[in-house]
Amino acid sequence: MEDRESRNEDNSQKEFADDYEWMETEEVEESTSDPFGLHLNEKLNHIFGGKIVRKDLTKKIKEGANVPVYVLEYLLGMYCATTEEEAIAEGVKNVKKILAENFVRPDEAQKIISKLRERGTYTVIDKVSVKLNYKEDRYEAEFSNLGIKSVPISEQYPTKFERLLSGGIWCIVQLEYFYDEGDKTRVPFIISKLTPIQMPNLDMGEVVEGRRRFSKEEWIDVMLRSIGMEPSRFSLRVKMLLLARMIPLVENNFNLCELGPRGTGKSHVYKEISPNSILVSGGQTTVANLFYNMSSKTVGLVGMWDCVAFDEVAGITFKDKDGIQIMKDYMASGSFSRGKEEKNASASMVFVGNINQSVDVLLKTSHLFDPFPDAMAYDSAFFDRMHCYIPGWEIPKYRPDFFTNEYGFITDYLSEFLRELRKTSYSDALDQYFKLGNNLNQRDVIAVRKMVSGLIKLIYPHGVFGKEEVEEILRFALESRRRVKEQLKKIGGMEFYDVNFSYIDNLDFSEEYVPVPEQGGGKLIPEGLHKPGQVYTVGRGKSGMLGVFKLETEMVTGSGKFERTGIGSDREAKEALDTAYRYLKANGKNISGTISTTSKDYLMHLQDLNGIGITSQLSLAAYIGLCSAALNKPVIGSLAVLGNLSISGSVIKVEDLANNLQVCLDSGAKKILIPMSSAMDMPSVPPELMSRFSLIFYQTPEDAVFKALGVE
Structure with missing residues (x-):
């Protein structure tokens, strides 16, 4: 009986290994059916067949598995890329089985190592990081949950997947076990094959052509469902705020801040949705880790990731005295100097954190950057680098019905085409229709243009948009940057007095001013006569x-x-x-x-x-x-x-x-x-x-x- 179970498990391992090899080469045939008039789910299946997944499947399995969404949906994309209920049920069963047998839970690490020793080979899903052992001139891997390190790894993997060298990435790994009696100092683990959890290829033309068949409203809903949200529960205003969280994933060197109440999902996009972003929990880091390690001559997180997000801004600290200054330089120019060299990187910087009191109180007693640590809280030069401030207090606290049960893109597919969009820019899109008002200085203009470019890429990746579409995005961008400027005025005084942002129509030269909602219309000094005294x-x-x-x-x-x-x-x-x-x-x-x-x-x-x-x-x-x-x-x-x-x-x-x-x-x-x-x-x-x-x-x-x- 035990031998039969062992053979079944071995067969399951072999099937899983075969499946993920197939995923590297298989092409999904694109549907040529005309989907106009179809329900959004059916429309997605017609146009993006094989690239979508039902998000309630992710939610159900996620609740029982502490694994990033993009890892889970990679597997769901392998086994559940269909609309047939029977096939979906069978696929979910397979995914659960794979997670049960191959996903490494820290408390079961020794159990899996034991199975690896018994069988000689085992396929695992784990987060793998690599470093160079320069004393022995070889690369060595460390498995986060499995708890093993100093495992020799071929140099082809860190060369091909550089993010292994900075923070690590989730991978499917075929391990072998060989204990050498003659060399007992040798690590007995061998990596025979490593595949990062990411799409093997991407046809950007497919995304562009597919987008043409959706209206603006439909596409926004598709994007939000792809990150797990149910758009029917949100107003257009909240939808735009949720989309704004994704700008750092499509725009190079974009600096975003979001502060608000707890439970509004501020860090969700950066931790769960994209394998191209990294969340620095707690906020403590070093210049070597974030920018450049002078001893090992390696670029830090900003050179390896598309987006570096800091969770809980109140805890941001650098062990190096010059850390904040280097961060300011990088946020302003996308470059930093270490030693004799100047390095360039394109990673966006995101700062998220909690506001522990009402916005009204904070606006009266301090400023909206107050939750930042003391070293930054009154540094106007640091905050002037922020391109966008998302008002987190406007996003409702997440409830179960805010998470979608409908279809959306597999997060890995989503993250890959978002990454591809970083290569294009629409920062000049507004020039055809509008000019910016004279209250915007150069940093304001750069911030607004970056935001306009990012939102156009998210909503109109096919590059088709008109004056009304640009104006809607431009107003949102001006408001988001003005929110930063209003706080700078409180911190830095008259240096930042010019906060009345506006845009001018190129046709009739009319000028429109854009307000910031929380500044309010309730003036402290009301109009009209008051009581005597x-x-x-x-x-x-x-x-x-x-x-x-x-x-x-x-x-x-x-x-x-x-x-x-x-x-x-x-x-x-x-x-x-x-x-x-x-x-x-x-x-x-x-x-x-x-x-x-x-x-x-x-x-x-x-x-x-x-x-x-x-x-x-x-x-x-x-x-x-x-x-x-x-x-x-x-x-x-x-x-x-x-x-x-x-x-x-x-x-x-x-x-x-x-x-x-x-x-x-x-x-x-x-x-x-x-x-x-x-x-x-x-x-x-x-x-x-x-x-x-x-x-x-x-x-x-x-x-x-x-x-x-x-x-x-």
Whole structure:
């Protein structure tokens, strides 16, 4: 009985080995049927027969096997490339059997090694990495799950498949076992055949011609189903965000960032879908590993992979002091210098991580790059290299029904034609119809062009698209880059003031501005008249950031008391408000004889609208608020008050005027009350920014009150 079972297992091994040899040479005949009008699944089968798989099969088997999707679908493509239910059922049975017998689970490694010793030969599926043992001048392989290393391997494999030398790739390997009594130091494992889990060949013409038979909507759905998603559960907006995750796989040297809540599949594409990308978990790496190892003279991950993704950006650390600087150079130019040489590489860089608080809170208290480590969090030069920021908070958390049960491309086929698309570029596609606005600098233009090129390759790989299609993609690209620029403005100030991205139609020269949704339409300084005593001012908070502060003042019958709330125990803010009240007591009659500080009480509340910490630059705005409440007269609408008041009653000019005005613009102010002493700083303000306001100059505190209240 045992001999019979052993023979059956040996036969299964032989059949599997024969099958994967067949996969290297067999051509699948392309259907010539016209699929127009057919259901999408049938259409796919007609046009891409043999290149598709039912994704629920992947899902069902994946749940019980900790194996990358592209490995699993390689096998499903061998045994389940059909629409016949009986054949699919038999194929699934074979795949499960192969995974049970050949896929190496770490806890069963010794069991498989034992079988290899007993039989003399065994076919395994494992992740294999190779390194050069330069002391003995030979290449040696290490099997990740099997746990064996220093296995001699022919130099033809690392020469042909360079990624074996950097991180390793999943392979089907025929192993032999030979123990040499005469040389007990010799490793007894022999690699007789190694085949990477990837398509043996790709006809790009087949992809191009096949795409012509699908509408835009159908093709987007096919692409999303190919990565396991069910497009019918998502809006067009979310579909575009999911597609944007794939741009680094089709575009060379594309730098992408996605931060958002947990459970939205941020790293899924880079870990599971493509054998051409690698996910650096935890974020810790070295310059030698990522770029170039000077001792072994070998290029690192960026030279071996199409895409290098960093999971959990908060943990990104380099053991080398110059690591971040080298990364910045590479992200900007696609090259890096090590030793005497400059090396070029085309790998895209992806940074994914979690945002642990709501976007609204993060926008008010910090910036959207805040989850990055301290070494990067306020490095504007590093973030300026980001071509795209995907708003991960807009992608819903994955539920079971978000994963498709329909047909999509075998992920290996998908990844291969995505890789082939890296050789083409559509970065000039927008020039036929549009020009970019003058607020985009050179880095902005490069980022937008790369994004447009990447999305066109994903949606229109056949190169057929018109003005409307380009405009839709261009708006998305401008928004994605502007999201980066908006955060740079918060980090780096006026150096990045030009965030109003636009594009101009070549025909009618109309200019369209593209907003960023999370910046919102709810302005901090609303239009229209406010209640008497309500004033808005801009100041620098305890965090060092500029923000908007709202002062609300009420006057009631009393005995001359002044109460302050909203400032906590901040001594400087308390002194600033007290300065305003003392000045009112001493000079209120200069405003109006009806103002009383003996028979009235004043209650003032301060609100930090951006959550940046209380400011001490409050005295002039507080003085205007006190007068407004005392006279029961509101300040003019959409007004922001700049400037400060000293203890002696002198007006203090605005420090960092340009940045203060930029905050006023972002907050919705249309009129700015500004001290005359700040006029000398006007040349530092960009003309485009200056033109957005009605500037109202004042010379004295009394002049400021009259102009704020609209009194001539």
